[in-house]
C-alpha cells in the first residue's frame with residue numbers, strides 16, 4: 001500500500017502485509033494488537049505466509065484470523081494445541097502456531113497444552129497472560145495474582161479459596177518436549193523488539209523440528225483491570241513481573 | 253481372487269482405514285474398540301502409506317486433532333466407545349459448525365455413565381438427534397457385519413467429503429468384537445497434496461497469492477449471516493435425506509408384519525424372522541443402514557400393507573420413535589429391547605413378536 005502523503009524516501013516503517021486492513025476490535029491499550037503485529041512481521045520477514053496455518057483461541061483473540069492474513073483454524077476453548085498437533089503432523093512442512101489466552105491455555109486447555117508440549121509437537125505457542133478472562137468480562141483466570149480483583153473474586157483472589165496463580169510456563173519448561181520457553185512483554189519499544197526475536201526463534205524452531213516453543217507474553221487488560229492503559233503498564237511492572245519474571249526459562 | 257480373511261470388526265476398521273488412503277487416526281483407548289488403534293499401531297502405516305497414527309491424551313484431544321486435520325482437508329478419523337463419544341460431543345458440534353468432513357466410529361457399549369463394556373445400541377439418539385449443541389446432523393451408518401465395518405470406512409469418508417458433514421459409523425460391541433469373514437477393500441493411495449487442493453478448495457492449506465485467506469471456523473457473530481450459514485447447511489441435510497437413504501429388506505415383499513432393527517439387533521431378528529416364517533407367519537425385516545438419513549419413506553409405504561411393526565433394539569426404545577414418526581399413526585409400532593449389555597436370542601425376539609399377534 002503506497003501512501004501518497006509520505007515521500008517513499010522518508011518512509012521508515014510500514015504495516016506488515018501479513019496484517020489485514022480490518023480495524024481491530026481490541027480495547028485501546030490492550031496488548032493483543034501489538035502481539036498480532038509482531039507475529040505478522042515475523043511471518044513476513046521469514047517469508048512464510050504461504051506455509052502458515054494459525055490456530056485461533058477462544059478469548060479476546062478469537063478474531064485473530066480477521067487481522068493476520070494467513071490461513072486459520074478456529075479451535076474450541078482450550079483445544080488449540082490438539083488442532084495444531086494434527087495440522088503439523090499431517091502437514092510437516094507448514095509453520096503452525098497457536099495463539100492462546102491464560103484461560104484458554106492454563107485452565108480449560110491445560111491437558112491439551114501439557115500433552116502437546118510433552119510430545120514435543122513442532123509447533124509454536126504464543127501465550128498471552130493478562131491475568132484475567134478478558135473476553136467474558138473480567139473473571140478470574142488461573143494466572144490472576146493473589147489479591148487481584150476480578151468479577152468472580154471481587155474481594156481479590158483468596159488463595160485459600162481459589163488456589164495460587166498458576167505458573168504454567170515454568171511447568172512447561174520442565175517437559176522434555178519443549179525446546180524453547182520464554183517469558184516476554186510488549187509494553188515498551190525494547191520489550192517489543194525482544195518479543196519479536198523470541199517469536200522468530202519459536203517459529204524457526206518449529207520449522208526445524210526442534211520441539212515445542214512457548215512464548216509467554218505478560219500482557220495488560222486495562223479494561224478488565226479497570227485502569228488506564230498507562231496505569232495498567234505500571235501495575236503490570238509492579239505486580240505481574242515479580243511473580244512472572246521476564247526472560248528465557250529454557251533454550252535448548 | 254479377493255482374499256477372504258477372518259478378523260474382528262474392530263480390526264477390519266483399522267485395515268480399511270489404511271487401505272482407503274486415510275491420512276490420520278487419532279484416538280484414546282476404550283473397550284470394546286481398543287483393537288482399532290492397537291491394530292493400527294502394529295501395522296505401522298506411517299512407514300508404508302504415510303498415515304499418521306497418534307494416541308491422544310483424551311477423547312477431547314482426539315476429536316480436536318480430527319478437527320485440525322480435517323481443517324487442512326485431510327482424511328482423518330477417530331474411533332471410540334460410548335463414554336468417549338460423549339466426551340467428544342463439543343468437538344463434533346464444532347466440526348459440524350465448521351462443515352468439516354471426518355469419520356467417527358462409535359463401538360457402542362451400555363450406559364448411561366461408565367455403564368458396562370458389554371454391547372448396546374443406546375447411543376442412537378446421541379448420534380442421530382445431535383448429541384452436542386446446535387442444529388446439526390451426522391450421517392450415521394449402522395454396520396451389521398464385519399464386512400460392513402470394513403466397507404463403511406471408505407463409504408463414510410466419501411459421504412462426509414461429498415456433503416462436508418461428519419460421518420458416524422454407529423457400530424456396537426457385538427460387531428466390533430466378533431470375528432467373521434471379510435474381504436478388505438483394495439489398497440488406494442493417499443491423495444496427493446495437488447489432489448487435495450483440487451478436491452478441497454475450502455481447506456486451510458496456506459494462503460497463496462491467488463486467493464483470500466481461508467478460515468475454518470464455526471463462529472459468526474452476525475445473526476443474519478449465521479442464519480444464512482445454518483440455512484445452507486440445512487439445505488445440504490435435505491439433499492442427503494433425499495439421496496442417501498440406505499436400508500436392506502429381508503422377506504418384506506409379502507409381509508403382513510414388519511420387524512425394524514439395525515446393526516447387531518438386525519442379525520438376531522433375521523434368525524427370528526426365519527423361524528417365524530417356518531411357522532407360517534408372514535413377517536419381514538427392514539434394516540436401516542443409514543440411521544440418518546432415516547428410511548422413513550419406505551416405512552411409511554409398508555405402513556399401508558402391514559398390520560404392525562416391531563422395533564428390536566439393544567436399548568430402552570430409541571429408533572422406535574423415528575419409526576413411529578415415519579408411519580404417523582397408520583399402524584401400531586411396538587418396541588422390544590434389552591439393556592445393560594444383554595443381547596437377546598432369536599427365540600426371545602419371536603416370543604416378543606408373538607405377544608402382539
Ligand SMILES: Cc1ncc(C[n+]2csc(CCOP(=O)(O)OP(=O)(O)O)c2C)c(N)n1
Pocket residue numbers: 058059060061077100101102103104105128130132133134135136141221
Ligand atoms: C467451552 C467453553 N466454555 C466457556 C466459554 C466462554 N469463554 C469464552 S472466552 C473465555 C475466557 C477467555 O479468557 P482468556 O483465555 O484468558 O483470553 P482473553 O479473553 O483474556 O484474551 C471464556 C470462559 C467458551 N467459549 N467455551
